[in-house]
Amino acid sequence: PEEKKPELPLFYGWFLLKEEEERIKCATMDFLKTLDTLEAFKEHISEFTSEANKEVDLEQYFQNPLPLHCTTKFCDYGKAEGAKEYAELQVVKEATGKSEELSVTALIVTPRTFGARVALTETQLNLWPEGEDKVGVAPTLLPGVESLPAGSRAHVTLGCSAGVEAVQTGLDLLEILVLQKEGKEGTQVEMDMGTLSYLSEGRWYLALREAITADTTFSSFSE
Ligand code: ACK
Numbered sequence: 001p002e003e004k005k006p007e008l009p010l011f012y013g014w015f016l017l018k019e020e021e022e023r024i025k026c027a028t029m030d031f032l033k034t035l036d037t038l039e040a041f042k043e044h045i046s047e048f049t050s051e052a053n054k055e056v057d058l059e060q061y062f063q064n065p066l067p068l069h070c071t072t073k074f075c076d077y078g079k080a081e082g083a084k085e086y087a088e089l090q091v092v093k094e095a096t097g098k099s100e101e102l103s104v105t106a107l108i109v110t111p112r113t114f115g116a117r118v119a120l121t122e123t124q125l126n127l128w129p130e131g132e133d134k135v136g137v138a139p140t141l142l143p144g145v146e147s148l149p150a151g152s153r154a155h156v157t158l159g160c161s162a163g164v165e166a167v168q169t170g171l172d173l174l175e176i177l178v179l180q181k182e183g184k185e186g187t188q189v190e191m192d193m194g195t196l197s198y199l200s201e202g203r204w205y206l207a208l209r210e211a212i213t214a215d216t217t218f219s220s221f222s223e
Pocket of ligand 1: 070071074156165169170
């Protein structure tokens, strides 16, 4: 019998246009290049490498196989909860193939992931599934996440360290936002691009002085 094609995609999201992808990659790589030369970063280098006194080349440390995007709904070809319902939403159908400008307001770096925080507009939030911020969040982090505004998890994964899955970027971002809300920010360093803060256990947050915007297209993605 003929094999049935999967009806639902791996995920939906906003995909950066090719030329935008290059621009964002360059700008964010420049930040990584500066970060690993900072004294404040070097003081916490052991959180990125087990070898004492070893330097870390962050540009090599993070890898990213997927096109740059901001996931709205991970469907897992229909295996994820709410996947079918999401695909059938009128707003989703209408948005597919449409352009949208995303605004990146911060960058995060942890021993696991490198990501860009996306600030969603009211219109963009219509495509953000209810309760999506909480999916797969550890029980200990859940109360903190529930106190954050919807869409707090929105991000673009710029890279992951060896053996780490992209889903981790959103989880790392949420952890950082919860720590910030609890007032647990440590060292702050002024950089050209913005204010860098340290949030324990190798977590860094760069609040951009000026948001980086990127033109995208909303669509589904399947491998
Ligand atoms: O960086 P991301 O948002 O994290 O983009 C990729 C994309 O879907 C394809 O893997 C995201 N992703 C993977 N698994 C999940 C999950 N369980 N929940 C939410 N997003 C996920 C991943």
